[in-house]
Amino acid sequence: MLQQTPVARVIPRLEAWLDRWPTPADLAASPPGEAVRAWDNLGYPRRALWLHAAAVQIVERHGGVVPRDVDALLALTGIGDYTARAVAVFSFGDRHPVVDTNTRRVIARAVLGQAQPGPPHARRDLDAMEALLPLETVESTVVNAAMMELGAVVCVARTPRCDACPLAEVCAWRSAGYPAYDGPTKAVQKAYEGSDRHVRGLIMRELRAAHVPVTDAEIASLWPDPIQRDRALAGLLSDGLAVRSPSPDAPGYLLP
Secondary structure, three states, rough: OOOOHHHHHHHHHHHHHHHOOOOOHHHHHOHHHHHHHHHOOOOOHHHHHHHHHHHHHHHHHHHOOOOOOOOHHOOOOOHHHHHHHHHHHHOOOOOOOOOOOOOHHHHHHHHHOOOOOOOHHHHHHHHHOOOOOOHHHHHHHHHHHHHHHHHHOOOOOOOHHHHHOOOOHHOOOHOOOOOOOOOOOOOOOOOOOOOHHHHHHHHHHHHHHHOOEEEEEHHHHHOOHHHHHHHHHHHHHHOOOOEEOOOOOOOOOOOO
16 A cells, blocks of 8 residues: 555555455455455555455465465565565564665665665665675564665655764765766656546546446546547556446446
């Protein structure tokens, strides 16, 4: 839920989610469309489908218990390196490197002397964090959490609080005089307003609000450009976020 979404918006949604579905089995027993509806405006609604699919897999493969093993976690739909290792480390207390955007920034500055970390690279980023972890499991968990928190609160992207940083005396970037970053950069995401993502969001909002099929006419009223609108709808159908109504008496589109 926290991917691309501020914490303040996530907390009430997470609390409502866990009240409704406290276990993977509870979520797996509901239709996937209900997960999409409950996800509401958290962004990237495919993640709701993935989470539902992962819950089903946890029930079918692991007796309803979230697995501890990183490879077993990675085998679940929608679970990548960060999530798998975060679950293994922070839920089960195992020793693994956990890397997020904040961690990468701290490593880039304190260790490599760079203003920014550059584009993500899973193997390189994990190896860099692994090299910093203590061998003792409890301490390694603390270091994982501390690096993430340091990047989120102190070593922030635009105005780092170097005067309050516990790594100030050993920071390579600070020692080098804060050189500007001149390495490769990741692609800049296109503006949301007027994009296909925007149109998909409008259609998804209509589907979440409806408990009967949304007609073609209703969807046509959401966006004036028919080509872009049809492309957005086709993408939602392809992603499994929308389905055509099976009833010929009630044509239209529904959540899955």
